[in-house]
Amino acid sequence: VDALRRALRKAAWLKAGINVTPYAEGDATGAEAAAALPDADAPSVLRAVHVTPLGAAAMAAGGAGLPTAIEGLLKQQPGESTAAVRWVPGLRVRSAACGFGRPATRPWAAVEVVGVASEGGDESGGSSGSDQQPFTYSELFAGIGGFRVALDSLGGRCVFASELDESAQKVYHKNFGDCPFGDILEIGTEEIGSHDVLTGGFPCQPFSNLGEKQGFADPRGQLFREIIRVIYACRPRAVILENVANLVYIDGGSSLEQILQDLSDVGYDVDWRLINCSELLPQQRLRLYIVGLRRDIDGKTDFRWPELPVLDTSLAQVLEGPEVDNDTQNMLSEEQFAKLQTSSEYMQDPEKRLAQLHAKARTLTSGYRGGIRSEFVFRVGAPRPRYFTVRECARLQGFPESFVHCGSEGLPDRNRAYHQLGNAVCPVVVAAIAACVLSAIGLQRGTLPSGAATSHGIEPLPRGPDPHRGLTASALELLLAASPTDTAESLQLRALCEAFLLGGSSGVPSSTGCGRELSASDVEGLRRLLTSNLPGAQTTALFAIGRVAYLEGQTGVAKTAPAAVAASGGLLALVTGCLAGANEVQRQAVTTLKILSTFESVVGPLARDACALQRLREFMQDAEAGGSIGRQAGEILQNLGVLGNGSPPPAMGTAGCECACAEVF
Secondary structure, three states, X not given: OHHHHHXXXXXXXXXXXXXXXXXXXXXXXXXXXXXXXXXXXXOOOOEEEOEOHHHHHHHHHOHHHOOHHHHHHHOOOOOXXXXXXXXXXXXXXXXXXXXXXXXXXXXOOOOOOOOOOOOOOOOOOOOOOOOOOOOEEEEEOOOOOHHHHHHHOOOXXXXXXXXXXXXXXXXXXXXXXXXXXXXXXXXXXXXXXXXOEEEEOOOOOOOOOOOOOOHHHOHHHHHHHHHHHHHHHHOOOEEEEEEEHHHHOHHHHHHHHHHXXXXXXXOEXXXXXEEEHHHOOOEOOEEEEEEEEEOOOOOOOOOOOOOEEOOOOOHHHHOOOHHHHHOOOOEOOHHHHHHHHOOHHHHHOHHHOEOOOOOOEOOOOOOOOOOOOOOEEOOOOOOOOEOOOHHHHHHHHXXXXXOOOOOOOOOOOHHHHHHHHHHOOOHHHHHHHHHHHHHHOOOOOOOOOOOOOOOOOOOXXXXXXOHHHHOOHHHHHHHHHOOOOOOHHHHHHHHHHHHHHHOOOOOOOEEOOEOOOOOHHHHHHHHHHHOOOOHHHHHHHHHHHHHHHHHHHHHOOOOHHHHHHHOOOOOHHHHHHHHHOOHHHHHHHHHHHHHHOOOHHHHHHHHOOHHHHHHHXXXXXXXXXXXXXXXXXXXXXXXXXXXXXXXXXOOOOOOOOOOOHHHHO
């Protein structure tokens, strides 16, 4: 055992924490396996030595890539009937064969039956979907419970959760009354049991643009395999996963393709979508959502992504009162403020560090308040800029006002809340997706009696004539629960949600996010957003066009975004028209055009749009625009002069202008 541990440690394959356990051979499980275990102190007892996910993948692959020391231990030595060491796949520290199956000890009070099979037999053992039995779900890499907030709002029952971080476990327990299991690497699947829906926001650091972007070469990237292990054993009807948008781009798209293939190989039809929570909340947070439906489910219908209303929410709507501007816990110190003012980034463009109160906040990250990528609030009358408060961060993420965070109600370490919220999923978006998943797999959600308030005390929203649009109602109720109450803005927000659900001539545009390419229906949806004259809708459309174009440029797939923009009667006139829009619309339009100007199909039409060129030159020359928008405008003009026929952009003028300003604005 010691020799094997030394060899594994040298290869960086030895599991951290508990890595040696007793081992009982055979097929016994639970109490039988426990009874078969010999005395742990006996010298001849078999022991299991546990490895990291990377080590497990290498051992399973075998071949010549194993370290010499480990390969030698696996070989049968002269005079011995068997090798001293052998590879047994699938073991976990808490597996029954390792002495932890006596019996499974789920931490959930009042949960005895995980699911009830529908009459006639659903082999998964999942719930029947009847009104008497709520659907069941698991939450892997649970954090503080963002998935649970979402699925509980749909009437689901969580039967298993796993989270390694002890501080997050305490927050989870405070809010839900259940303490998650710890390290998923130590959990045997027999402790999880069957359930209807598996959820998980698997670690994003290996794929994030802020990290080293090593993908599956990072040991944390291998934790996705744990999701596959649980899916293979527990056979949930559906899977909902979330991660950073950069997972789509990293390694030219190969990491995402591997994930999709792994899910397909274990029997699931898979689709994915990039959705920005800014459609609902005042934060720019683009995330990848993956949905998998088990192929062998009887009565399954085609999955449709949720139709989300594009609401012109702004940061000012979720800020706390002016008293927090003077709280020294939130404010920058005089020294910090002086350092900020002399930083090159601030001097070039203060808006990159100061939040725009009537626009969207930048993406909240786990490093907020750590000095990296922090954004500050600086309202009129405040002595110095300040950080967002914990409650403001929770509102940006869509957590209800009743949710308890670190630093309140006996939970220590207030600053830890920023890290936890920056890592969390957006419950509002997840609730909308999950409702559509339940509909596709034939599971009914819990329903409230007529006239009853929701679980968060919000008066239920009306369900309109469109059944698919109505699936977002619970998500929108969660949105209202995550917003300040009894304000003019909250009443307006509710009115917009009601108008969207009831349909008709409400004028509330909608979006379904974006995928790998733009379909004809996607293009028409983007056209509606761009012509809405609503800044939030326009920035959503511009963001989607730019992201899809960037993705297509990175992965080499068909260039549908540039084609949709450059085509006769396409979107170019609408995109360039946004250069005359509101400040945040202008910024997003310039960013999107910078991406599009790297595609030859766009260069010609854009170079002939004299009005757009005029505006881009004005951005370059206007000291007030300055900063990043001026630099990006210059890069666009440079691209137009370098690509195409190599000649510089045409002179300024109005003849032949294709921007259709008068028609659009």
